[in-house]
Amino acid sequence: MYVLRPTRPADLSNIEALAHASPTGVTSLPADHDTLHRKIQASNDSIAAEVSFHGEESYFFTLESVSDGSLVGVSGIVASAGFNEPFYSYRNEAFVHASPGLSIHNRIHALSLCHDLTGNTLLSSFYIDKALHFSRWSDLLSRARLLFIAQWPERFAESIVSEMIGVTDQQGSSAFWDAVGRVFFGIDYQEAELHCGVKGRKFIAELMPQHPLYVPLLSDDAQAVMGQVGEDARLPYDILTREGFETENYIDIFDGGPTLYATTRAIRTISQSQLATVAVGRAGPHAYLIATTRLHDFRATVAEAEHRDGHIVLTAEVIAALGLAAGETVRIAPL
Structure with a gap:
């Protein structure tokens, strides 16, 4: 049997081991001692706080074996995404370019950098030992967060989002990042994800172009993975879509993975x-x-x-x- 509970400071070394084993795209679970320490402390502070409206709180849970006390998974909730800094996404849009003289009318797919999803509650930091994938325990690790939200709804927003890891190759590279992010940052995908997990997303605003990106100008490989779920995200994607989450009109700025969205009260576990x-x-x-x-x-x-x-x-x-x-x-x- 396994039990989900909030993480404790004494869990830090075991949480570090899980972070090292987690996929690169789980930005909210960086393999960095100080960042994980702050994450655990923030969770404890949030639980201790008197809260009447969702704000800067975050909650970090771990899945523990009752038999031997080992930790086999983690998951988290951010009460209000982007509370301290904008929560960036790419918004799918279409721009119309027309020339009546040439009788040409084109709709061009474009990506616009935005922080539309700032303020939504965010499900984050999901990782579980592979031996427990697609089991009742992986459901517990993800869905127990929804029972937490159902019990204390005043602590969370009226809608919830979750970013899914996008497609990467066997070397851990992202075709979407190589076509977009690498051009402006000059670093590889894994380094960008680690930087974001440890230092935040402020550097995105500093270096990423504010103008729309015209999708037809991206490489075919980059276009092919936009909005696609990576192999490492199949499990959380399956759980959340069964809960009623749907793909919104947004993708991740690093690997192009989809962002899932649901109205809080309509989520299956919460409503039932x-x-x-x-x-x-x-x-x-x-x-x-x-x-x-x-x-x-x-x-x-x-x-x-x-x-x-x-x-x-x-x-x-x-x-x-x-x-x-x-x-x-x-x-x-x-x-």
Whole structure:
């Protein structure tokens, strides 16, 4: 069994190991000791804060094995993307160029640098050990964040976005970055992602052109990967699209990967979640996501249970793993 919980300062060395194993495109999980330390501290500060409106808070969770205490995954939430600096994206647009004299009327696909998505809640930092891919535990790692949002909606925005890693080759290079970013920054894709994860995105505004980029002028390879999901993002993409997230009209400025979007209240796990009172008994016939309703000791897992008459019947093992007692309230959603 695995339990999701907020990260702690004592987790830092294990989180560093996970960050080193994560794909390059997970910008919000850089393999940098000081950055990860600040990320964990910011999460702890956010949970301790009294919040009535989403702002600079961020939350960082880890997936822990109940049997041996090992950490096998991480995921995060940024309450308001771009709170301290603009959250940059490329917006897909079409410009019309016409010449009545020549009877020519062309619609040209272009990319415009923007920060339209600033202020939305952002799902970030998703990484799980490959042995647990496409399992109930990978669902837990991603979707328990949604139970957290459902329990404390005042802490989050009315819409949620998530950037998916785009297509890279076997050497870790991005055709989109090579056609666009490298021209203006003179560094390779992996270096750009690390720089962004450690130092932020301010350098984008300083060096990236503010004028639209005409897509037909990009290389065929770059055009082919625009809006495409990379192999390393298949898992989070699958989970979130099942939740009702859709591809918005935006792509990532580094690798051209798609940005997913959903209205918070319409997300499956959030809309279907409900409160239930814990009762002790045998495992039930259906699997549920189960999360505590204690902000300072948030925990979540997946278990077979029986839900009836406002009660959720859980085994003593599950109750112990969540640090609960009979009669307490939990938030649940069907797996």
